[in-house]
Amino acid sequence: MSRKSRLKKQLLRSIKTSPKTFWQLIPEQDFSLKELVNELEGLIRDGVIEYKNNEFLLNGSTELKPRQNVRCGYCSGSGLKIDNTFEEALRKFEKLTENRPLPIAEYDQGLMHPVYLAxxxxxxxxRGDIEGEEIIVLGDDDLFSLYAALTGLPEKITVIELDDRITGFIKKIAAKEKVKIEVLKKDLSRAIGILEESFSVFVSEPPESLLGLKMFVRAGMSTIKNRGAGYVGLTTLESSLSKWLSFEEWLLSNNAVITDILRDFSLYPEDINKWSDFYSAYPLMKKTDFKLNIPESDWYASSLLRIEKVERENFDEEDIYMDEETIVTPGKGN
Amino acid sequence: MSRKSRLKKQLLRSIKTSPKTFWQLIPEQDFSLKELVNELEGLIRDGVIEYKNNEFLLNGSTELKPRQNVRCGYCSGSGLKIDNTFEEALRKFEKLTENRPLPIAEYDQGLMHPVYLAxxxxxxxxRGDIEGEEIIVLGDDDLFSLYAALTGLPEKITVIELDDRITGFIKKIAAKEKVKIEVLKKDLSRAIGILEESFSVFVSEPPESLLGLKMFVRAGMSTIKNRGAGYVGLTTLESSLSKWLSFEEWLLSNNAVITDILRDFSLYPEDINKWSDFYSAYPLMKKTDFKLNIPESDWYASSLLRIEKVERENFDEEDIYMDEETIVTPGKGN
Known part of the structure; x- marks a missing residue:
């Protein structure tokens, strides 16, 4: 038996609060763009909502209460503040990258706002994953390597990137700021060779096909030592939860335990990316019953997964309450 | 090759900031209590730190910078605010539960602060997992069922609980407040019977042995429909990442995709639990080289996992950038 639609509820309570464009609706729901488009088309067909002047409106009433925003206004819901070291590095970064390379379609690029690098x-x-650590960044159109170097915290930073505009830019700024970043042009679809088990942390925002995800993360996992960590961006927009399931199973089968999943952690704003020319090439724009305009608001967000390379152990499964690790559970017969 | 100790770094930079008791150190690091005790004992043996008047002190110097707190001060790092519906329900809850049943050792109980219920x-x-939903709570010494009922949002709430003090208390307050909560006394180690696939959401804070985790979550998963969600508390304190790996693999093999992992989401304060008598029965207290006193600060926190029951799908793995879901990635040859 299947549950009644959670997506429908997320949409109707949002539209009840106020009419919304397609792009405004995206951050108020959890589902993939494919599922979102299907649901909206269904709701229009059923006469529950209508689409007028680029906005979705309620046709009748709904018992749902208007959507209540539960995110902290001070940290925009991340739970993190940016001050001291991280604020200083951010100010420097923003000044130094004013003329950074913009996304090109060939490498499926897109830039998160620098505040999310911070x-x-x-x-x-x-987590202890930056100060004194050896960090490798797999694909770096976001320029995380530069931001990390500007904090002065890592022991070593290496970047693997194919786009000459980006490798050139990183080298130029690193030289100017006298920070050390090793930049390598390498094809991630081949074995990583001499870089194997040379790092403690890898960082990547991979393409979102299952093949792309596995290729980037396989390379990342091979570069880190045992108990090393990986930071991987993954969206709910271009990956359904069925794809998440396949990807997570693959991670665990490679001894990568998932320690954190921070939903919609990084926002990719329209104005930084200047990617309005891209929209005509998005399959999305040809797929909808309702006519989509270029976005007037930011909508593309990515979740952040932290994984860690661990060894397998066996646990006794004899007692419901106790095993060798539950040492603050009251012992029986003590 | 194994990475140099992340735990050692987390401890030394914390102690460098100021001397710390064992209990004060716990929230400043990520590892299990077993690993933490081992590391501290090793650092004492190696002369890096010493233990004096219940506090750990640095013996020499360290290159690490003092620990910087990066958590938002307004939401205590959760990213969530409590207002309107959730604040009103919290005020009512706190008044109504002044004389609630306290934890007893027999059922491995412990109470989170009510603000974390909110x-x-x-x-x-x-997520769309409470308004209009059918929710089942498996084990409820926290009284989440009462809090949820006081928001007025759920369609239906059912509680499974063995402790008569708790079932009695929930029934009494529910009757007084005229909210409907179904309370069942049931053994979770047996099949859940008529409750199967009757709910959209389950909530549980299971015991932390692998057997206990599986027993509670297996019961929870059997009660929810396809695309239903589960909320499961799990600590890093009583479960090493190797245990997390085993548990996550088991979740995925049962078609439960992990959608969120919110680290140290819920705090279990000392003063609410009044569990100072418990400490003499904790295996921890007999295991350390350094002499532990009863805690003077709160230290027990639990992470919150959200899982969702999904169906398996196959994804084409032909292109690095594109599959049928990546519809905002620029298409080739368009």
């Missing part, structure tokens, strides 16, 4: 670095710092 | 409910609300 938040990612702050979260990594809390 | 935060859990707010996060569930955002």
């Amino acid at each position: 938040k990612k670095a702050a979260f990594m710092y809390e | 935060k859990k409910a707010a996060f569930m609300y955002e």
